Amino acid sequence: xxxxxxxxxxxxxxxxxxxxxxxxxxxxxxxxxxxxxxxxxxxxxxxxxxxxxxxxxxxxxxxxxxxxxxxxxxxxxxxxxxxxxxxxxxxxxxxxxxxxxxxxxxxxxxxxxxxxxxxxxxxxxxxxxxxxxxxxxxxxxxxxxxxxxxxxxxxxxxxxxxxxxxxxxxxxxxxxxxxxxxxxxxxxxxxxxxxxxxxxxxxxxxxxxxxxxxxxxxxxxxxxxxxxxxxxxxxxxxxxxxxxxxxxxxxxxxxxxxxxxxxxxxxxxxxxxxxxxxxxxxxxxxxxxxxxxxxxxxxxxxxxx
Amino acid sequence: xxxxxxxxxxxxxxxxxxxxxxxxxxxxxxxxxxxxxxxxxxxxxxxxxxxxxxxxxxxxxxxxxxxxxxxxxxxxxxxxxxxxxxxxxxxxxxxxxxxxxxxxxxxxxxxxxxxxxxxxxxxxxxxxxxxxxxxxxxxxxxxxxxxxxxxxxxxxxxxxxxxxxxxxxxxxxxxxxxxxxxxxxxxxxxxxxxxxxxxxxxxxxxxxxxxxxxxxxxxxxxxxxxxxxxxxxxxxxxxxxxxxxxxxxxxxxxxxxxxxxxxxxxxxxxxxxxxxxxxxxxxxxxxxxxxxxxxx
Numbered sequence: 001x002x003x004x005x006x007x008x009x010x011x012x013x014x015x016x017x018x019x020x021x022x023x024x025x026x027x028x029x030x031x032x033x034x035x036x037x038x039x040x041x042x043x044x045x046x047x048x049x050x051x052x053x054x055x056x057x058x059x060x061x062x063x064x065x066x067x068x069x070x071x072x073x074x075x076x077x078x079x080x081x082x083x084x085x086x087x088x089x090x091x092x093x094x095x096x097x098x099x100x101x102x103x104x105x106x107x108x109x110x111x112x113x114x115x116x117x118x119x120x121x122x123x124x125x126x127x128x129x130x131x132x133x134x135x136x137x138x139x140x141x142x143x144x145x146x147x148x149x150x151x152x153x154x155x156x157x158x159x160x161x162x163x164x165x166x167x168x169x170x171x172x173x174x175x176x177x178x179x180x181x182x183x184x185x186x187x188x189x190x191x192x193x194x195x196x197x198x199x200x201x202x203x204x205x206x207x208x209x210x211x212x213x214x215x216x217x218x219x220x221x222x223x224x225x226x227x228x229x230x231x232x233x234x235x236x237x238x239x240x241x242x243x244x245x246x247x248x249x250x251x252x253x254x255x256x257x258x259x260x261x262x263x264x265x266x267x268x269x270x271x272x273x274x275x276x277x278x279x280x281x282x283x284x285x286x287x288x289x290x291x292x293x294x295x296x297x298x299x300x301x302x303x304x305x
Numbered sequence: 306x307x308x309x310x311x312x313x314x315x316x317x318x319x320x321x322x323x324x325x326x327x328x329x330x331x332x333x334x335x336x337x338x339x340x341x342x343x344x345x346x347x348x349x350x351x352x353x354x355x356x357x358x359x360x361x362x363x364x365x366x367x368x369x370x371x372x373x374x375x376x377x378x379x380x381x382x383x384x385x386x387x388x389x390x391x392x393x394x395x396x397x398x399x400x401x402x403x404x405x406x407x408x409x410x411x412x413x414x415x416x417x418x419x420x421x422x423x424x425x426x427x428x429x430x431x432x433x434x435x436x437x438x439x440x441x442x443x444x445x446x447x448x449x450x451x452x453x454x455x456x457x458x459x460x461x462x463x464x465x466x467x468x469x470x471x472x473x474x475x476x477x478x479x480x481x482x483x484x485x486x487x488x489x490x491x492x493x494x495x496x497x498x499x500x501x502x503x504x505x506x507x508x509x510x511x512x513x514x515x516x517x518x519x520x521x522x523x524x525x526x527x528x529x530x531x532x533x534x535x536x537x538x539x540x541x542x543x544x545x546x547x548x549x550x551x552x553x554x555x556x557x558x559x560x561x562x563x564x565x566x567x568x569x570x571x572x573x574x575x576x577x578x579x580x581x582x583x584x585x586x587x588x589x590x591x592x593x594x595x596x597x598x599x600x601x
Contacts, residue, residue: 140576240445262451
């Protein structure tokens with residue numbers, strides 16, 4: 001088990017290092033950062049001095065090493081626009097994004113768990129067929145468009161819920177639906193096929209034979225055995241939602257990490273963009289790591305030796 | 306030995322039925338929708354009722370023809386500058402299809418080559434490529450797209466680069482898996498014994514066996530690329546005005562979200578229809594080529 005943990009942590013570290021390499025290369029491709037910092041009338045000598053001050057005259061390998069060791073301390077430089085450390089800026093906005101992603105996940109689960117279980121139990125029935133059609137449509141509708149539709153029809157036409165900003169619980173509803181929209185379809189299908197397997201297994205037959213009520217069999221015993229695929233999905237989609245939040249936050253003017261990074265792209269505020277990409281990669285890797293390591297605890301039959 | 310009865314010669318009618326049997330469950334509506342998108346992309350200017358960028362302020366914000374105040378000249382209504390929505394949808398189809406084609410050919414090509422190389426040679430080459438795929442997949446697509454959007458000049462080229470960077474792993478992973486099992490098969494071993502060069506094995510013996518997989522993946526990717534491109538253009542990071550794109554139309558329409566629902570609804574429906582059609586066709590192709598993977 002511990003060897004498995006070590007190798008997974010190692011893989012995660014390599015992935016983050018790779019993400020840092022991508023960011024570093026992109027930064028170098030983007031052109032001369034010094035040109036942006038110095039005034040128009042700067043001389044060649046000013047350029048050389050500035051380069052030396054920034055360490056840009058050193059070999060690329062050394063520069064990369066410096067970049068990585070700074071990044072490890074969360075130092076991506078100051079935002080050009082906000083004149084504050086880029087990573088700090090994003091960490092300040094992380095709670096808003098996490099709140100949105102968790103709400104989106106809650107919405108997705110609230111819909112997908114009953115739909116998936118009922119589709120399996122009443123296989124071929126109207127719930128199953130309805131869920132199938134819903135899944136097909138759902139996967140073809142981009143979340144940001146769902147968000148726009150929600151604003152048009154729920155917030156503007158019906159005036160039920162606020163469309164923009166963060167504050168009360170009511171502000172959270174529409175963005176959460178838009179963000180949780182996409183995973184619902186995939187989660188429903190995965191849970192359905194997991195439940196179909198479980199409902200045909202020996203222990204469910206045994207539970208039926210000793211006369212347990214069907215409702216208890218489905219919701220207490222069978223669903224618990226679907227926990228592993230469910231947790232996998234939660235991990236995958238929670239990580240994806242943090243990425244999806246980049247667009248949804250713009251749609252709903254949600255003051256989170258995503259919107260800040262999008263604005264930074266327009267302002268050519270590279271440190272913030274870089275910090276944002278690395279932050280996203282780190283969260284993605286950590287969430288997946290937690291998911292992988294949790295299997296052994298959820299289902300003791302899975303032990304990685 | 307009992308005598309072996311010769312198979313009866315098939316009548317042309319039976320042959321036709323056998324062939325139709327292959328088409329069972331063929332998604333007709335999806336194919337029609339997909340063809341319509343491609344035809345709109347190819348014929349664009351010839352079939353659109355108005356020039357896509359013709360400004361006509363007197364007719365600005367005309368709702369679709371079936372609404373009160375709609376005009377038959379503008380079936381799907383007009384935007385804030387009086388530009389015809391239907392014509393812009395047709396123009397947007399062209400951008401979407403062109404980008405999707407480039408993106409699919411490039412990401413499919415790169416992914417296939419990487420997957421074949423990794424699967425065929427194994428060893429450290431496989432390790433390097435697999436790690437590369439892992440790394441690529443551990444950075445969520447949209448943040449990565451932000452990074453490229455920040456450093457590359459905006460426009461179609463950038464969108465294609467971003468999509469290729471995101472999607473090649475998709476092909477590479479699946480092709481690698483297929484090749485891992487293919488290379489153990491006798492015909493590959495025989496080709497090697499017969500002294501066929503490695504590039505020839507790739508081209509003549511591996512690639513033809515991957516065509517089905519590639520076709521399924523490419524069809525499924527079409528819809529996925531359209532949604533991805535729309536997202537980028539919606540954020541203002543993809544296709545730049547005055548070029549028309551469905552995502553850009555949504556972004557423009559957002560400013561009038563309180564007064565003109567059709568500016569938001571119609572481009573989204575176009576995205577959804579194209580994506581849905583490509584998913585349905587892709588699923589059908591997968592089930593037809595590979596009945597083992599069919600879902601319950």
